Amino acid sequence: MAERITIIGAGPVGSLLAVFLGRRGMEVDVLERSPDPRVTTVKNDRSICMSVNARGVRALRRAGLAEKIMAMTIPMPGRIVHHAGGKVETQPYGVSPEEALHAVHRTSLNCALLDAAEALPGVRLHFEQEVGAIHFHGGTMESNQKMAPLPRPLFGADGAYSAVRASMMRRAPFNFRQEHLEYGYKDVDVPAGPNGEYQLEPHGLHIWPRHKFMLIALPKPDGSFAAELFMPIEGLSALDTAPKVEAFFREHFPDVFPLHRNLGKDFLAFPVGHLVSTEAFPWNLGGEALLVGDAAHAVVPFFGEGMNCGFEDVHVLDDCIEAHGADWAAVFERFVRLRKPQTDAICAMALENFVEMRDQIEDSDFDIRKSAEHLLEVSFPGRFIGRHGLVAIHGVPYLDARRAGPVLDHVLDAVCQGKTSVDEVDLGFAENLVDEQVAPLVRAMLPRGGAQS
Numbered sequence: 001m002a003e004r005i006t007i008i009g010a011g012p013v014g015s016l017l018a019v020f021l022g023r024r025g026m027e028v029d030v031l032e033r034s035p036d037p038r039v040t041t042v043k044n045d046r047s048i049c050m051s052v053n054a055r056g057v058r059a060l061r062r063a064g065l066a067e068k069i070m071a072m073t074i075p076m077p078g079r080i081v082h083h084a085g086g087k088v089e090t091q092p093y094g095v096s097p098e099e100a101l102h103a104v105h106r107t108s109l110n111c112a113l114l115d116a117a118e119a120l121p122g123v124r125l126h127f128e129q130e131v132g133a134i135h136f137h138g139g140t141m142e143s144n145q146k147m148a149p150l151p152r153p154l155f156g157a158d159g160a161y162s163a164v165r166a167s168m169m170r171r172a173p174f175n176f177r178q179e180h181l182e183y184g185y186k187d188v189d190v191p192a193g194p195n196g197e198y199q200l201e202p203h204g205l206h207i208w209p210r211h212k213f214m215l216i217a218l219p220k221p222d223g224s225f226a227a228e229l230f231m232p233i234e235g236l237s238a239l240d241t242a243p244k245v246e247a248f249f250r251e252h253f254p255d256v257f258p259l260h261r262n263l264g265k266d267f268l269a270f271p272v273g274h275l276v277s278t279e280a281f282p283w284n285l286g287g288e289a290l291l292v293g294d295a296a297h298a299v300v301p302f303f304g305e306g307m308n309c310g311f312e313d314v315h316v317l318d319d320c321i322e323a324h325g326a327d328w329a330a331v332f333e334r335f336v337r338l339r340k341p342q343t344d345a346i347c348a349m350a351l352e353n354f355v356e357m358r359d360q361i362e363d364s365d366f367d368i369r370k371s372a373e374h375l376l377e378v379s380f381p382g383r384f385i386g387r388h389g390l391v392a393i394h395g396v397p398y399l400d401a402r403r404a405g406p407v408l409d410h411v412l413d414a415v416c417q418g419k420t421s422v423d424e425v426d427l428g429f430a431e432n433l434v435d436e437q438v439a440p441l442v443r444a445m446l447p448r449g450g451a452q453s
């Protein structure tokens with residue numbers, strides 16, 4: 001196949017898509033508005049780490065990149081919960097250490113994907129090329145404010161505020177929903193110790209749940225942690241001086257506060273990040289254009305799924321190309337039909353997780369349910385798996401995980417009814433319920449954990 005294909009956006013999803021298409025021998029141009037992150041000297045303000053999970057690894061493996069990328073990651077076999085009273089609890093994600101999430105620095109991952117794309121003979125990367133309006137009728141595209149002929153087919157991998165999507169929206173019929181959460185986040189790195197050592201346990205995803213806000217930290221290879229404080233935007237905005245920030249951390253995160261030498265100043269240096277969830281339909285304009293990744297479906301980060309989901313998009317797209325070759329109308333139609341119900345399910349689950357966290361976290365029943373969920377997972381391995389485990393550790397189709405939700409909730413309701421502590425849970429009673437209601441579902445789901453679609 002010697003067809004010219006254009007991808008707008010060289011974030012994680014656009015870069016991985018370039019690898020998939022390049023490996024098929026296609027000619028690919030990638031247009032990215034930012035400078036090349038591999039050579040830029042400007043400090044990237046998005047110092048975030050992300051968790052790569054089972055479905056992300058599956059897509060990377062298909063692209064021949066799993067070994068290279070996984071070597072850059074730090075395995076996190078469980079979450080490490082720092083409770084308000086000082087108790088620290090390790091909750092493994094699975095029954096073996098292999099059942100882990102993997103922390104990776106976002107920019108390093110992006111650079112590795114760009115290297116892999118550029119190494120393919122047909123792939124060309126063009127940085128500092130900002131795409132503006134696209135006139136699908138007239139056949140022109142604005143790039144760096146100059147009009148150029150519209151390349152076809154075109155992939156919009158340009159993120160949650162996609163310019164490609166904005167142009168597609170002008171071609172009715174097109175439905176679009178965007179929801180900004182009242183919560184935002186701030187990056188607060190936890191530096192390495194004086195000898196470059198980790199100041200917290202590196203093999204885990206650290207969480208400090210504090211009712212209306214929470215701090216999350218993921219390990220970076222240099223001994224530091226990328227941490228993010230999630231809280232209502234008005235609360236973040238109120239932390240507007242170094243003394244206020246320091247007093248807040250001293251009160252709520254007393255184990256983190258002494259690890260940081262310049263907490264107040266560093267905290268104020270980062271802007272507030274906003275969280276957005278979007279749904280768009282259709283994702284394609286016949287065989288002319290297709291949206292993928294956040295451009296098609298921005299997912300709020302309460303499942304750690306946005307990028308993993310985008311990676312699975314390109315994995316499924318590759319399956320569609322395998323089936324239809326360069327018949328792009330057929331490829332795009334199949335992709336959208338397979339993928340839209342799945343991504344709707346993860347967008348909904350991530351929002352539900354957020355609402356649950358926001359509304360129920362003050363409730364002591366919520367703590368008991370979370371602890372009971374973990375207790376059932378470790379007591380009945382392979383028979384009870386919570387929604388997060390189904391999605392992130394076992395990579396089952398999002399729709400299946402969402403459909404399992406009411407059954408899991410029902411069992412947890414029954415097991416926790418009238419309990420004031422997780423220690424009171426009757427494991428014999430729980431086992432009967434699990435074997436009757438959850439284990440058959442889990443058994444049916446696990447073998448079907450292919451890329452999905």
Ligand SMILES: Cc1cc2nc3c(=O)[nH]c(=O)nc-3n(C[C@H](O)[C@H](O)[C@H](O)COP(=O)(O)OP(=O)(O)OC[C@H]3O[C@@H](n4cnc5c(N)ncnc54)[C@H](O)[C@@H]3O)c2cc1C
Nearest residue numbers: 009011013033050051131158159293294304305306307308
């Ligand atoms: C706080 C936070 C934590 C997260 N943690 C996780 C996690 O742990 N795991 C996970 O899987 N996901 C996580 N996510 C989600 C993840 O960051 C996104 O889903 C992922 O980055 C989407 O990749 P993308 O390539 O589709 O879009 P983006 O990463 O947004 O990349 C889009 C690219 O397109 C470029 N671009 C935009 N507009 C134009 C234009 N007009 N012309 C040319 N180029 C353009 C941009 O410069 C950018 O490089 C998190 C998100 C947040 C906010």
